[in-house]
Amino acid sequence: MRDPAPAPDPSSRSHAGRTEPARVRCSNCGILSRCLPASLNPEQLRVFEESMQRNRLLGAGDHLFRTGDPFHALYAVQSGCLKSYMVDAEGREHVLAFHFVGEIIGVDAIYPERHVSSCVGLAEQNNVCVIPYRTLTRLMQEMPALQAEIMRMMSRYVLTSTAIAGDFSAEERLAAFLVMAAARLRRPGGWSGELNLAMSRQDIANFLRLAPETVSRILARLHKSGLIKADRKRITLVDPEGLGEIAACINPYTRHRP
Amino acid sequence: MRDPAPAPDPSSRSHAGRTEPARVRCSNCGILSRCLPASLNPEQLRVFEESMQRNRLLGAGDHLFRTGDPFHALYAVQSGCLKSYMVDAEGREHVLAFHFVGEIIGVDAIYPERHVSSCVGLAEQNNVCVIPYRTLTRLMQEMPALQAEIMRMMSRYVLTSTAIAGDFSAEERLAAFLVMAAARLRRPGGWSGELNLAMSRQDIANFLRLAPETVSRILARLHKSGLIKADRKRITLVDPEGLGEIAACINPYTRHRP
DNA sequence: CGGAAGATTGACAGTAATCAAACGCTGTGG
DNA sequence: CCACAGCGTTTGATTACTGTCAATCTTCCG
Numbered sequence: 001m002r003d004p005a006p007a008p009d010p011s012s013r014s015h016a017g018r019t020e021p022a023r024v025r026c027s028n029c030g031i032l033s034r035c036l037p038a039s040l041n042p043e044q045l046r047v048f049e050e051s052m053q054r055n056r057l058l059g060a061g062d063h064l065f066r067t068g069d070p071f072h073a074l075y076a077v078q079s080g081c082l083k084s085y086m087v088d089a090e091g092r093e094h095v096l097a098f099h100f101v102g103e104i105i106g107v108d109a110i111y112p113e114r115h116v117s118s119c120v121g122l123a124e125q126n127n128v129c130v131i132p133y134r135t136l137t138r139l140m141q142e143m144p145a146l147q148a149e150i151m152r153m154m155s156r157y158v159l160t161s162t163a164i165a166g167d168f169s170a171e172e173r174l175a176a177f178l179v180m181a182a183a184r185l186r187r188p189g190g191w192s193g194e195l196n197l198a199m200s201r202q203d204i205a206n207f208l209r210l211a212p213e214t215v216s217r218i219l220a221r222l223h224k225s226g227l228i229k230a231d232r233k234r235i236t237l238v239d240p241e242g243l244g245e246i247a248a249c250i251n252p253y254t255r256h257r258p
Numbered sequence: 259m260r261d262p263a264p265a266p267d268p269s270s271r272s273h274a275g276r277t278e279p280a281r282v283r284c285s286n287c288g289i290l291s292r293c294l295p296a297s298l299n300p301e302q303l304r305v306f307e308e309s310m311q312r313n314r315l316l317g318a319g320d321h322l323f324r325t326g327d328p329f330h331a332l333y334a335v336q337s338g339c340l341k342s343y344m345v346d347a348e349g350r351e352h353v354l355a356f357h358f359v360g361e362i363i364g365v366d367a368i369y370p371e372r373h374v375s376s377c378v379g380l381a382e383q384n385n386v387c388v389i390p391y392r393t394l395t396r397l398m399q400e401m402p403a404l405q406a407e408i409m410r411m412m413s414r415y416v417l418t419s420t421a422i423a424g425d426f427s428a429e430e431r432l433a434a435f436l437v438m439a440a441a442r443l444r445r446p447g448g449w450s451g452e453l454n455l456a457m458s459r460q461d462i463a464n465f466l467r468l469a470p471e472t473v474s475r476i477l478a479r480l481h482k483s484g485l486i487k488a489d490r491k492r493i494t495l496v497d498p499e500g501l502g503e504i505a506a507c508i509n510p511y512t513r514h515r516p
Numbered sequence: 517c518g519g520a521a522g523a524t525t526g527a528c529a530g531t532a533a534t535c536a537a538a539c540g541c542t543g544t545g546g
Numbered sequence: 547c548c549a550c551a552g553c554g555t556t557t558g559a560t561t562a563c564t565g566t567c568a569a570t571c572t573t574c575c576g
Binding site for chain 4 (some may be wrong): 521528531534538
């Protein structure tokens with residue numbers, strides 16, 4: 001999330017601004033291995049790059065799109081962290097998903113052809129690659145590897161959606177959230193056990209359909225149990241196994257790997 | 259669900275048996291307009307048909323697949339109704355989805371390459387078309403219309419998953435469930451307002467993360483309010499508008515249509 | 517007809533929400 | 547450099563929605 005961005009394009013260093021950064025070269029991107037075009041060969045990768053629009057750089061609170069916006073493109077998170085949310089008729093906010101580095105945003109808008117949720121940046125800098133949908137579908141025709149990756153990606157999306165949707169206790173859901181976040185933030189290189197969450201307690205609560213007070217209380221309880229260390233947004237998984245046991249029910253990420 | 263099956267293949271009348279029915283011809287199928295190959299031209303349709311395996315005919319309680327089974331194919335519901343569910347470590351059953359006529363089963367297994375849920379028939383007869391995944395991905399390459407339909411289908415899957423997952427009251431979720439079921443069961447031809455649910459109260463409860471008693475109570479309450487008539491599995495939506503108001507929050511099906 | 521399974525209704529309990537207040541960062545301005 | 551405002555977080559007390567336990571009723575088959 002707010003970790004040192006993995007080999008960002010130099011031009012994106014024109015930070016602070018909505019001044020559009022230059023188009024990113026996937027071949028130089030530090031997160032290529034975890035992104036959509038991971039399995040493309042060099043020539044395909046070049047074609048894929050060519051079809052991307054300029055990246056968008058969002059500060060904390062900047063919107064990528066809002067409910068009702070027409071759907072034109074999917075987005076890949078190059079750095080940062082974003083949340084998709086809806087506000088219902090009663091004014092309650094529902095967080096549908098958090099989007100970490102390497103993940104794809106916007107699949108829920110394909111069918112309705114416009115965005116049903118809003119998407120906002122959480123980290124201080126959020127760099128997203130813009131993948132025009134029309135182009136993407138064309139490329140899928142030519143690149144079986146890309147098509148396969150997209151199908152996997154959407155399948156994974158369904159898995160994660162159904163995971164938290166289940167009938168689990170507050171503690172189980174929060175534990176699962178932490179384990180999932182850890183799995184999704186983990187770099188191939190290894191991992192210290194320390195999370196740096198970009199989202200607020202309120203966001204976590206709205207995602208897990210809990211009150212923010214409940215999130216605090218459970219985090220405190222897990223802390224006292226010695227399973228985690230919770231200091232504001234810096235959360236350390238002291239006993240991942242123990243956490244995983246609590247979250248045993250859920251967690252597609254730990255259960256099934258191809 | 260248990261409605262008169264829409265123009266089923268004559269051979270499927272060899273009911274009662276697991277004796278495999280002959281391959282169904284999509285071009286003759288009564289639900290073609292609501293199914294995956296809806297937008298294919300006649301020639302493409304012929305090719306699509308050729309690549310299908312024999313249909314599977316399931317009685318109530320028969321399993322289509324179980325957790326852990328290797329993933330080879332997606333399934334399209336030609337008639338009947340099925341549920342996907344998981345049993346967690348504590349032995350609780352979680353219903354992930356109900357599958358109505360025209361809907362696709364198995365997308366959550368694409369990523370893990372084996373089934374993470376079990377799928378079982380609910381109606382007395384459930385006829386599902388078997389679409390080998392390997393073949394499907396090949397056909398997608400050649401048929402843009404098929405590819406587009408699959409992307410829409412998976413997007414819709416994400417939408418419905420996130421709908422019920424939200425933080426809504428028991429009444430809101432149940433109302434939304436009824437409205438969604440009505441929308442998904444509605445024939446193009448029109449509709450009386452009467453539902454014939456194939457699933458038990460327990461199934462509904464496990465899907466909506468409620469106790470079966472709560473489902474009963476809320477149905478009774480909605481009945482007294484004059485919004486529905488609930489007689490066992492036969493539920494009539496007397497005041498769909500009123501129901502829709504309660505479910506205002508959720509319901510991708512009523513909200514966004516392309 | 518009788519038994520079993522599912523559905524309904526009632527009484528009570530528990531988890532998590534709500535209301536309320538205090539605490540601790542963070543950033544600003546004196 | 548420190549004071550203070552503002553916001554998010556934490557903690558406590560109480561409420562309420564929904565779950566659990568239990569009994570009854572209905573339907574469906576054997």
